[in-house]
Amino acid sequence: MxxxxxxxxxxxxxxxxxxxxxxxxxxxxxxxxxxxxxxxxxxxxxxxxxxxxxxxxxxxxxxxxxxxxxxxxxxxxxxxxxxxxxSKMSEAELRETFELMSGLEAFSGELAAERMTAAELAEIKALHYAMLACRTQNDLPGYYSRNQAIHDKINEAARNSALRQMYIAVNRRLQALRFRSNFQIPKWDSAIHDHDEMLKALEARDGKKLSAILRQHLLDKRDAVLQVQSQEAAAGAQLKT
Structure with missing residues (x-):
């Protein structure tokens, strides 16, 4: 812009x-x-x-x-x-930061599945359905705010203060990129499918499954961001010729 x-x-x-x-x-x-x-x-x-x-x-x-x-x-x-x-991340920094975040999210999910209360699970469910409503209205900012609230609630439910501090610090640097990962409709819908699976794993208290879903979810976001940036760079190069 x-x-x-x-x-x-x-x-x-x-x-x-x-x-x-x-x-x-x-x-x-x-x-x-x-x-x-x-x-x-x-x-x-x-x-x-x-x-x-x-x-x-x-x-x-x-x-x-x-x-x-x-x-x-x-x-x-x-x-x-x-x-x-x-700030603008280099490609190497972007890759490394998403890799780190995938590990933090995965560990959060493993602990949260074990430690989450029924009230916290109900809150995440409500956010999930509100997020789906935003998707049907193509409301990306509304979708994203609820999406991030879900991830944040999972991290909070892990009840590990050291993990919490690192999660907040790393996630702040990635929020704009995570938002951009949904610019393409197929990627957006794929993210929703992941969230459906996350909710099922939480309800089943399956920490290992939730951990694996969250790790791959973040790596997929990394790939989506890199794809968007590559397309934008190609478009910019065409405009200069």
Missing amino acids: QNSDFNAGVAASPLMPKVERQRLHDTVVEHIRRFIVEGVLEPGKKLNERELCETLGISRTPLREALKVLAAEGLIEISPNRGASV
Whole structure:
């Protein structure tokens, strides 16, 4: 998305209200993180502080504080001379990070199948059906938020604080890429099939099966992201010729 398209992209999203003063810092961080996840701010894009301040209705001080938080998460790169830009993973880094995430998800599933309460399982079921409703409406942002909530609930149910901390840190760097993995309808539908199987494994308390499903699910997302990036690179090369 080009710089001139930024305000139009933000305005088109119903999920981006003006920032309220209450809990300003956390809200600004969450809004910019969502811009990155949903592709309003694309990898490598240089951030225009004036545009962001106008869009969010804030001054530069809370914006810069938020950018520091996102830089610590690996989502933003801040250069003393060039300002801030959205981080962009190399292909090797992308492959390695998805491989790591597949292991974290797999371990989460194995532990969660053993430790999850009936109430937690019911909550995941509700999210699953809400996610399916979003798919029928082609609501990718709504689908994605519920999809990620399911994965997050599984990780929480593992009840391992060290795993939880690492999961959160790694997943933040991959959220935008996980969102992009559903741009192709067949990949989106394949992900839904995986989630159907995840739910069955959770209900059966089959940790080994859930672990295997989650591991492959993340590796498939890696491959989908690489395919999208390859197609975009090819399209860009054609435009230059």
